[in-house]
Amino acid sequence: MPSITPVRGDITQQDVDAVVDAANNGMRGGGGVDGAIHRAGGRAVLDDCIQRFPGGLATGDAGWTTAGQLPARWVIHTVGPDLRAGEHDPGLLEACYRRSLEVADELGARAVAFPLVSAGAYGWPLREAALTAAYTVAITRTDVTDVRLVAFDDDAWESMRFAVMCLT
Ligand code: AR6
Numbered sequence: 482m483p484s485i486t487p488v489r490g491d492i493t494q495q496d497v498d499a500v501v502d503a504a505n506n507g508m509r510g511g512g513g514v515d516g517a518i519h520r521a522g523g524r525a526v527l528d529d530c531i532q533r534f535p536g537g538l539a540t541g542d543a544g545w546t547t548a549g550q551l552p553a554r555w556v557i558h559t560v561g562p563d564l565r566a567g568e569h570d571p572g573l574l575e576a577c578y579r580r581s582l583e584v585a586d587e588l589g590a591r592a593v594a595f596p597l598v599s600a601g602a603y604g605w606p607l608r609e610a611a612l613t614a615a616y617t618v619a620i621t622r623t624d625v626t627d628v629r630l631v632a633f634d635d636d637a638w639e640s641m642r643f644a645v646m647c648l649t
Pocket of ligand 1: 491511512514515516561596598600602603604631633634
């Protein structure tokens with residue numbers, strides 16, 4: 482099991498091998514984490530999304546692109562279920578973490594930073610999103626050694642810390 486560390490901050494600033502993007506099915510950028518990654522990573526991220534994902538990405542799946550100008554080497558894009566659109570399937574949220582770790586293994590990434598997938602625009606309650614993140618990472622077989630769960634604000638930070646504490 483990788484070390485799982487809650488981190489307070491901006492995912493675009495994480496000094497890791499790969500950062501995970503909470504993307505949408507279209508894979509052409511958006512708001513929240515997705516917008517921040519595309520802004521900070523630059524045009525190379527979008528160009529790679531267009532080239533590698535001409536048909537977008539299914540909910541629960543993950544795939545990688547360059548990280549452009551980010552400190553990380555890769556962006557692993559995953560698409561969480563949209564609770565506001567009625568996609569209340571915890572299995573799909575778990576799949577985002579599992580698939581992202583599989584992609585990280587394919588890349589040889591050892592340190593990976595995740596945001597709280599689906600906990601923003603897609604409307605999942607913070608605590609449920611954080612518990613899903615922590616336990617799915619904990620039970621997934623992976624060569625990743627260092628997982629950071631990045632919280633952007635106070636409420637997410639509390640939920641992340643609670644979720645990681647529940648693992649012990
Ligand atoms: N670093 C870390 N966490 C962040 C950052 C950041 N820079 N910015 C926001 N968060 P969201 P979703 C937190 O909405 O719910 C986009 O438009 C945020 O506070 O980014 O999966 C996509 O294109 C929240 O806790 O992702 C999709 O259309 C968490 O990251 C849609 O939103 C996730 O919020 C995806 O929605």
